[in-house]
Amino acid sequence: MRGLVIKTTGLWYEVKSEGAIHVARLRGKFKLEEKKTTNPIAVGDWVTIEPNDQATDEWIITEIHQRENYIVRQSPRKKGHDHIMASNVDQALIFFTFKSPRTSIGFIDRVLVTLEAYRIPAFILLNKTDLYSKEELENWNQITDVYRKIGYQVDKTSLTKDPTDLTKYLEGKTTLLIGHSGTGKSSLINNEVPEVHQTTSEISSFADKGIHTTTFAEMFFIDESTGLIDTPGIKELGLAEVEPDELDHYFPEMRVHLGQCKFHDCRHTEEPNCVIKQAVENGEIAFFRYESYLSMLMGEDNRR
Ligand SMILES: Nc1nc2c(ncn2[C@@H]2O[C@H](COP(=O)(O)OP(=O)(O)OP(=O)(O)O)[C@@H](O)[C@H]2O)c(=O)[nH]1
Ligand SMILES: [Mg+2]
Ligand SMILES: [Zn+2]
Numbered sequence: 001m002r003g004l005v006i007k008t009t010g011l012w013y014e015v016k017s018e019g020a021i022h023v024a025r026l027r028g029k030f031k032l033e034e035k036k037t038t039n040p041i042a043v044g045d046w047v048t049i050e051p052n053d054q055a056t057d058e059w060i061i062t063e064i065h066q067r068e069n070y071i072v073r074q075s076p077r078k079k080g081h082d083h084i085m086a087s088n089v090d091q092a093l094i095f096f097t098f099k100s101p102r103t104s105i106g107f108i109d110r111v112l113v114t115l116e117a118y119r120i121p122a123f124i125l126l127n128k129t130d131l132y133s134k135e136e137l138e139n140w141n142q143i144t145d146v147y148r149k150i151g152y153q154v155d156k157t158s159l160t161k162d163p164t165d166l167t168k169y170l171e172g173k174t175t176l177l178i179g180h181s182g183t184g185k186s187s188l189i190n191n192e193v194p195e196v197h198q199t200t201s202e203i204s205s206f207a208d209k210g211i212h213t214t215t216f217a218e219m220f221f222i223d224e225s226t227g228l229i230d231t232p233g234i235k236e237l238g239l240a241e242v243e244p245d246e247l248d249h250y251f252p253e254m255r256v257h258l259g260q261c262k263f264h265d266c267r268h269t270e271e272p273n274c275v276i277k278q279a280v281e282n283g284e285i286a287f288f289r290y291e292s293y294l295s296m297l298m299g300e301d302n303r304r
Pocket of ligand 1 (some may be wrong): 127128129130131157158159160161179180181182183184185186187188199200201202213214215231232233234
């Protein structure tokens with residue numbers, strides 16, 4: 001029977017199939033086949049399940065169907081291993097907050113690069129607008145202009161005080177929610193899927209210790225064709241499967257200039273006659289985006 005993985009805990013999986021939700025486990029051999037990932041199966045995977053024990057209604061996953069795409073990050077716990085956050089998504093919604101907690105532009109750009117590498121459209125959402133100063137909101141307008149020009153969708157909301165109608169972004173798609181702990185991912189689930197009550201909580205000293213309110217990725221449905229994948233907050237995003245010499249391809253505003261620098265292997269740092277640096281100088285490429293590029297390029301360990 002074919003089914004969709006809607007929750008993973010590492011030990012067992014919830015698989016939705018023909019309207020019912022089954023608890024399933026993996027056959028041991030899958031774990032050996034994919035050595036470099038911490039999780040062989042992710043939320044969003046299509047799988048084949050078979051009944052294992054009729055008495056307990058326990059199922060076994062016998063096959064993983066080929067993924068259309070997936071989002072992978074360096075595992076913060078297991079060196080050299082990657083963690084698949086989710087698969088088969090139509091877009092990712094990246095949460096941005098100026099405070100409680102503070103999100104850096106560098107983090108947003110790392111997420112965007114990861115998404116570009118897998119050609120997954122991005123939607124950047126500023127949350128908690130009720131908390132910000134006039135200056136911060138003006139700053140956001142400038143940031144918004146930059147990202148919109150590049151081609152990303154951008155909007156703002158206050159999920160708990162004055163929620164924006166996000167239907168036009170979400171309708172008919174499977175959306176992965178990404179952001180630091182405490183930015184409001186589960187609050188969005190609770191707003192959009194009224195029968196669900198995801199635990200939400202104020203960030204506290206707990207968040208600094210890496211403890212998140214949401215601990216497992218899980219998919220919820222607004223309607224049959226609209227899914228939202230809640231994930232645990234991530235502190236850093238270690239680029240996985242992105243090589244330094246292809247980094248410029250994952251900045252859409254750089255991609256359009258590629259091949260025009262004097263040196264074909266130009267990294268756009270110290271080289272003469274570099275069209276990317278010229279585009280930064282004449283304002284065509286935002287300086288903060290170029291800074292993000294440099295920081296990812298120079299990162300002594302890009303897979304962090
Ligand atoms: N002031 C304010 N608080 C908000 C807003 N949206 C969410 N919150 C609060 O922020 C806190 C964190 O929200 P969550 O939805 O739990 O955050 P999360 O991203 O799911 O966090 P993790 O599960 O740890 O990754 C909760 O106390 C929410 O009530 C908002 O627009 N304004
Ligand atoms: Mg949460
Ligand atoms: Zn160059």
